[in-house]
């Protein structure tokens with residue numbers, strides 16, 4: 262009997278994968294952060310089944326097709342922890358302004374006039390392509406018509422934590438916060454259990470919502486086990502106003518309202534004090550650090566080193582691709598996060614490249630959540646990656662090669678044919694197989 266099982270194992274170890282990708286370097290997220298020179302990754306259906314030296318993997322998982330990229334770095338996909346994807350279509354309407362001016366004088370009115378399901382679909386298609394070009398496989402979003410964003414994301418084969426926005430004034434998809442809460446509940450139901458989409462509840466911020474709405478948003482999130490996404494302490498004005506109105510910082514005000522009692526990702530956190538950081542650490546709230554946005558809007562410098570010292574899960578986000586950044590490139594965020602931390606600490610040894618690349622998740626999580634939960638909590642977030650032992654999200658995790666050429670080839674193919682894979686495993690496997698066609702695809706002259 263034992264021999265029977267042993268032979269079964271042997272046979273399965275030698276079984277051909279659906280796709281083997283070889284690359285000059287394979288970067289892993291395993292315990293020792295291995296980098297395999299002349300490495301390979303074997304994929305079966307939508308799962309990565311083996312990673313190691315190419316010679317070994319080709320022997321045990323001799324797949325046809327193969328994707329051979331001797332000049333590429335193959336790495337797990339990046340996770341964007343804060344953005345507003347459809348704002349790609351608002352790029353260029355207003356720059357060089359403070360957040361409040363930019364939001365109130367330009368963005369909110371422009372959104373009121375222009376944002377529709379069609380706008381959101383086209384904007385998300387563009388955003389998804391841009392994210393793929395810069396190695397992102399999972400993103401966290403807060404916008405309107407989030408169900409349309411979810412469909413576009415699924416079509417692209419990407420993974421996302423998508424938060425339906427709740428805000429205290431009439432917006433394109435809801436006339437009142439009560440409408441927005443109803444919409445959010447419908448969205449949570451529609452995408453419950455989706456393999457790629459984690460639906461979330463996204464009250465915009467403390468300064469754009471009533472206490473009642475904020476409490477209702479938390480109740481709804483907890484009722485459906487959904488993450489809650491919120492902007493927090495982005496500007497000094499937000500802190501000053503909250504302090505004036507409530508005698509508390511935004512973090513302490515949210516804590517008092519019970520908004521932090523559940524899975525939460527807080528974007529920005531520029532003006533957090535020590536007490537706030539201790540509260541976030543205690544509540545297990547993840548922070549999305551957005552250095553491009555904070556610099557462009559002169560919002561300030563987030564206390565990243567303190568957040569790390571106090572073991573707050575930290576990710577990176579480009580914020581909206583209009584006005585507050587103008588792109589969705591997480592490599593740029595890694596670069597700026599490192600430089601901003603170094604110059605503000607007057608110490609070039611802080612936040613080294615490897616730390617930026619791997620991201621920070623808490624050393625002592627309260628529980629061992631599933632991968633999607635870690636993402637949603639900001640627990641394994643931007644500048645960090647899907648583990649290679651995890652699920653390959655079709656086109657996303659498998660083909661997101663840092664070898665820019667291959668990445669661009671994949672994305673260009675997707676853009677040209679407009680035939681992105683549907684969500685099912687068979688389609689994702691087909692998509693993984695289609696990677697082999699990249700060998701015959703156009704060679705790009707220029708890396709990005």
Ligand SMILES: [Zn+2]
Nearest residue numbers: 492528580581
């Ligand atoms: Zn934002």
